[in-house]
Each structure stands twice: as structure tokens, then as C-alpha cells.
Amino acid sequence: MKTRITELFGIEHPIIQGGMHHVGYAEMAAAVSNAGGLGIITGLTQRSPEALAAEIAKCHTLTKKPFGVNLTFLPSLTPPDYPGYIRAIIEGGVKIVETAGNNPQKYMPAMKEAGIKVIHKCTSVRHSLKAEAIGCDAVSVDGFECGGHPGEDDIPNFILLPRAAEELKIPFVASGGMADGRSLVAALSLGAEGMNMGTRFIATKEAPVHENVKQAIVAASELDTRLIMRPLRNTERVLKNAAVERLIEKEKAAGANLKFEDIISEVAGVYPRIMQGGEMDAGAWSCGMVVGLIHDIPTCKELIDRIMKEAHDIIAKRLSRLAA
Ligand SMILES: Cc1cc2nc3c(=O)[nH]c(=O)nc-3n(C[C@H](O)[C@H](O)[C@H](O)COP(=O)(O)O)c2cc1C
Numbered sequence: 001m002k003t004r005i006t007e008l009f010g011i012e013h014p015i016i017q018g019g020m021h022h023v024g025y026a027e028m029a030a031a032v033s034n035a036g037g038l039g040i041i042t043g044l045t046q047r048s049p050e051a052l053a054a055e056i057a058k059c060h061t062l063t064k065k066p067f068g069v070n071l072t073f074l075p076s077l078t079p080p081d082y083p084g085y086i087r088a089i090i091e092g093g094v095k096i097v098e099t100a101g102n103n104p105q106k107y108m109p110a111m112k113e114a115g116i117k118v119i120h121k122c123t124s125v126r127h128s129l130k131a132e133a134i135g136c137d138a139v140s141v142d143g144f145e146c147g148g149h150p151g152e153d154d155i156p157n158f159i160l161l162p163r164a165a166e167e168l169k170i171p172f173v174a175s176g177g178m179a180d181g182r183s184l185v186a187a188l189s190l191g192a193e194g195m196n197m198g199t200r201f202i203a204t205k206e207a208p209v210h211e212n213v214k215q216a217i218v219a220a221s222e223l224d225t226r227l228i229m230r231p232l233r234n235t236e237r238v239l240k241n242a243a244v245e246r247l248i249e250k251e252k253a254a255g256a257n258l259k260f261e262d263i264i265s266e267v268a269g270v271y272p273r274i275m276q277g278g279e280m281d282a283g284a285w286s287c288g289m290v291v292g293l294i295h296d297i298p299t300c301k302e303l304i305d306r307i308m309k310e311a312h313d314i315i316a317k318r319l320s321r322l323a324a
Contacts, residue, residue, distance in 0.1 A: 001312075003194055004138075005138060012037075013036045013037050013307075014195065015036075015037035015196075016038040016119075016173055016194065017196075017198075018140065019043070019072065019100065020201075021271050022209070022275040022276065023208070024042030025042075027062065027208045028041075028201065028207055029059055029063075030067065031204070033065040033066060033067045034065060035303070040070050041068070041070065043069050044085075048084070049088040052088040056088065056093075068097060069097055070098040071086070071097055072099075072100045075102065089116070095116055096117050096119070097118050098140065099136075100140075103130060104136075105134045108134055118137055119139065119140055120136040121142055123151030123153060124153050125163050125164055131170075132168055139172040141172050143157030143160045143175070144157075145237075145288055145290065147289075150235060150237055157190070161174050162190050172191075173192050175197075179197065179294060180310055181309065181310020181312075181314055182314065183195060183307075185314045199217065199290050201303075203217040203296070204303055210278030213280070217239075217287070217294050221292045222289050225238065225240065226248065228248065229267075230251075231254070231258040237288060237289070238285055239285060243270070243284055266283050268283075
């Protein structure tokens with residue numbers, strides 16, 4: 001299937017694996033790219049630019065196909081060494097960057113000069129337009145369903161995607177709630193040129209996470225995610241667990257006076273314990289409502305081939321019959 005996104009990134013299928021903290025290692029990105037999608041290494045999961053350079057080098061040994069790096073710009077008192085990470089990306093020969101969080105404007109000239117294609121992930125039409133205005137090549141439009149940070153507008157993809165299509169000139173992919181061929185066809189119908197998936201890719205054979213995480217995803221339903229940190233205007237969609245229940249109680253008790261320090265034990269530094277250690281109640285971890293649609297743990301190739309076949313079947317059989 002050729003779309004503006006497959007053309008832009010030189011990939012076979014219009015399917016992207018979004019950056020995921022402590023999931024997006026070289027093994028994950030390479031498995032998705034080898035299956036014809038676009039795999040993405042999560043930059044900040046690597047503790048330093050040097051560690052990211054090593055992860056990029058490792059990924060080059062695992063795939064000859066294009067892959068990208070995610071750079072998440074978070075508000076922080078002691079920001080990571082972003083210029084160093086960007087240097088590691090450029091020197092590592094990576095030609096695709098997924099930015100997320102704050103506006104990446106400051107770093108656009110360096111990336112553009114290095115011939116890097118930038119896809120900015122954001123949760124509103126106004127931020128998508130800003131991304132277009134500062135020279136991003138594409139946008140990943142992340143609806144309210146998404147795992148991770150859905151923003152504060154709460155607009156689901158059935159509205160957000162066609163609104164993005166009304167306004168944007170650059171191509172965009174649908175992100176949040178995407179799982180299968182039905183999602184892909186729906187995303188294309190609403191004006192997207194492909195789709196970005198997070199949660200779905202964690203439940204794959206190659207995802208470098210503890211088996212408990214994959215089983216938790218398969219066991220969960222669409223009712224099992226919660227929104228946390230809304231009083232801090234840093235809303236995150238996570239899978240319900242003991243730590244999240246505790247955190248929500250703290251939020252209720254503190255109300256508008258909630259401070260990050262109140263919930264630090266449920267959110268700070270918990271990812272390695274969950275993702276690699278399999279301690280499923282160690283803290284809050286991002287997870288999308290799409291868990292309700294995830295029932296198995298295929299390889300990335302099995303997943304992507306299945307999505308593409310299902311999408312083709314829906315278009316060629318069901319929809320073409322309806323149009324006849
Ligand atoms: C466990 C997990 C960790 C994530 N970490 C990041 C991250 O570090 N940076 C980022 O830009 N997005 C992150 N995301 C968001 C994904 O890249 C993607 O946008 C989102 O999962 C899409 O929604 P879906 O889960 O419904 O597919 C994360 C998502 C999950 C599930």
C-alpha cells in the first residue's frame with residue numbers, strides 16, 4: 001500500500017511504532033522495520049547521548065531498513081542533553097525523528113540540515129498546524145484514546161482526525177486506539193495516510209519487555225485504563241493497577257493542591273521495574289484503551305501482515321461491495 005507516509009519514509013506499509021519508554025529499544029524498532037513498518041527507538045530511554053549512539057549502532061546491525069528515533073521534549077528543571085541526543089542521531093545516520101511533547105522548533109534547523117524527516121506527535125489541530133508551520137514533514141495525531149499523554153482537550157480520533165484533515169497540508173498518521181486492519185482503513189477514511197501504534201506493539205514476541213507486561217495487556221479490557229495527573233495538566237493514560245488506585249486516592253485527597261512530589265513514588269523511575277522486571281504493581285505505566293482489542297502476542301511480521309491483509313480485504317471486498 002502506497003501513501004504519502006510510505007513515500008516520505010521509504011517504508012512498505014503505512015504503520016509506525018511510536019516511541020515508548022523502556023520498550024523502544026533496538027530490538028523493537030528493528031523488528032517493526034524488518035516487517036515493513038517504521039520502528040522507532042526511544043531516545044530518552046537511553047541514559048546519555050553515548051548510550052543512544054550505541055543503541056542506534058546496534059539497530060543498524062539488526063535491520064537495513066529505515067528506522068527512527070523518538071525525542072520527547074518534557075518540561076524539566078534539569079533538561080536532558082537534547083543537543084547531544086540530536087548529535088547522536090545525526091552522527092548515527094538516522095534520517096527519521098519522531099518528536100513529541102513540547103514544540104521542537106529550536107532543534108529543527110539542525111535536523112533539517114542533516115536531511116532528517118521530522119514527524120511531530122501531538123494531540124490537537126492547533127499543535128499540528130504549528131508543527132506544519134515550523135517545517136515538520138508529517139504529524140502523528142494522537143487522539144484521546146491513546147496510551148501515554150493524550151493532552152488536555154479530550155478529543156477522540158473520530159473527530160480529531162477529520163479535523164486535522166480539514167486543516168493540514170502535510171501528511172498525518174492516526175495515533176491512539178489503532179490495533180488492526182479495521183483501524184487502518186478507518187484512519188485512511190478519516191484522512192490519515194497511515195497509523196501509529198504503541199500499546200499494540202508491546203504485545204508482540206519481539207517487544208523487549210517482561211512476559212507479565214504482555215499478559216497484562218492481553219488480559220485487560222477497554223475499561224481498564226485510567227487518566228492520572230490531570231490536576232498537574234500532565235494527563236497520562238495508564239493501565240489500572242494497585243499503584244494507580246493509590247495514586248488516584250492521593251489525587252482525590254489533594255484536589256487542586258496536588259503536587260508532583262505527592263505522587264512521585266507511583267510515577268518516578270518505575271518503568272524499568274515494570275517493563276524489564278515484570279513487577280506489574282510497581283507504578284503507573286502508559287497503556288491505551290486499545291488493550292480491549294488486543295487478544296494475542298504475534299511476531300511483528302505476523303501482526304503487520306495480518307493488518308495489511310485485513311485492510312485490503314475490507315477495502316476490496318466489504319467496502320467495494322457497498323459502493324457497487
Ligand atoms: C508504555 C508506553 C510508553 C510510551 N512512552 C512514550 C514516550 O516516551 N514518548 C512518546 O512520545 N510517546 C510515548 N508513548 C506513546 C506512544 O508512542 C503512542 O503515541 C501511543 O501509545 C499511541 O496510542 P496507543 O497506545 O493507543 O496505540 C508511550 C506509550 C506507551 C504505551
